Amino acid sequence: MSSSFKALGRLLRYARGYRRTISGAIACSVINKLFDIAPELLIGVAIDVVVNQETSFVAQLGFESPRSQIMMLGILTFVIWAGESLFEYLYQLMWRGLSQRLQSDLRQDVYQHVQQLDMSFFESRPSGQLVATLNDDVNQLERFLDGGANAIVQVLVTVLAIGTVFFVLSPLIALLAFVPVPLIIAGAFYFQRKASPLYADVREKVGVLSGRLANNIAGIATIKSFTAEAREAARVRADSEAYVEANRRAIRMSSAFIPVIRMGILTGFLATFLVGGLQALSGELNVGAYGVLVFLTQRLLWPMTGLANVVDLFERAMASTRRLFNLLDTPCQTQDQGTQTLSAPVRGEVILSDVHFRYSRTHGGIKGVSLTIPAGQMVALVGTTGAGKSTLIKLLLRFLQPQKGALYLDGVPIDQLSLHELRRHLALVSQDVYLFEGRIRDNIAYGRPEASDEEIIRAARQAEAWDFINALPEGLDTLIGERGARLSGGQRQRLSLARALLKDAPVLILDEATSAVDNETEAAIQRSLAHIAHGRTVIVIAHRLSTIVNADNIVVLEHGEIVEQGDHQALLALNGRYASQWRVQTGHASDVSGV
């Protein structure tokens, strides 16, 4: 329970900027509720007018004739109903407006924070879970603010306002009618305490389910090719059932609440009804006051049945709020505090000095790599799978932080540069090409949205992508589908190369750009490599050694360490791991130990 109020406190602090709207919304809810219970008072006053006529309560206010008293009550009734409607309109407008603003702010803030988080954060959880938090959890909060917040305010006003009327009219009956109130409130909090972990569980389960769905839809080709549909359907069923079960436990708890509350209400109502009736009969209590008390007991106690729903909404919303703030509180390991800038023109010299990095989960990584890549050179990283090639690239991009050693760009330690300053000088064609849904033009221009068509076409030509783009009926305006689904693998590779080239960074990094493509694309990339290497530093991770024979330096990695380096001829002459792998790949295999 306390954690829910903590979450609420946090939410209120977050919503500081909306303090005026919140106060306005609360004020409108309060006024609306006061108007809402006023007609019951008027009924009592009307009964009093009819029974007591010239000696009635209204007569004492100066309206002597019973007719003028009734007319006055009619006008008052009109004003009260009109006021109630007006303030209902206003509080709806304010609460809903607030809910829209807050949900949008929170979603944007959480998204912006999540975007800054380290790659390891994304590797350690299913993306669907994040999407669930950004969508479902934000929506829960919206639902609470749309209705729940107003309901809480109005229940409080009801108790206070009706309580005051009761004590004025008959303190004895007030006591009797109010006996169930603490019980009901205690019951609501008891229920809330029990329900809280159940709702946390519901949110958890929905996250798992969304994660599974998103993963499966993304991996649908794999599922189909392994004919694993039945197995996946069973897993989705299990997750979906777990969600149903978690909800069922929460529902069982919330459903028990209302019948219990109703019995409490009955006690209060009966007490007012019987004791008040007897007092009215004996003349101790005014008939009108008796009417008011009987009506108001209902108005007091019935809304409390709604308390269960409100607490329900509140709990769900606070479970979601906690998840959102947890994301917002997730610290970013990669410090972006560098303030140095590189002096122009950036040459693109990269130096690694005794760099160590170990992944905590797999103990893979790199150990003590020192390497100088002079500006303008092409360096190839080769080595067996898992040797640490991609890890080196991630360290250079500062997706990872070295545990020891340092990396330099143009002589400046890269952690002294802001991430923006560092990354704008590095262009990456990554292992898994990611294209965005949209037009070819926007994908190529992703790094420089302001690029002209001429520049886009030049980059496409350099990446040997222009021929196929030009052959498409809609050319650069062709929509390529999610992740570029309407293009071939080779075309996707070429587009991502064009995208990197258009960025025109002094350092170009190609991570296995040639391993997953057809021979023609490989040849095309090889041709463009020779062309694009001109005037910039190129770091290539290659599996096909034929693509990098012209590299200035070929670095062979094994188990995270450099074991050989030199140009193609030098490495062949060394007759070590590179030479043996070269023989395997060119068909002169006498030794099959892989590089």
Ligand SMILES: Nc1ncnc2c1ncn2[C@@H]1O[C@H](COP(=O)(O)OP(=O)(O)OP(=O)(O)O)[C@@H](O)[C@H]1O
């Ligand atoms: N995110 C990660 N978390 C934990 N361990 C990792 C992670 N990424 C890579 N590793 C481990 O670190 C080692 C080096 O991986 P890396 O991806 O750098 O190899 P690579 O040389 O690029 O391999 P490949 O050529 O197959 O892509 C491997 O043993 C791998 O299991």
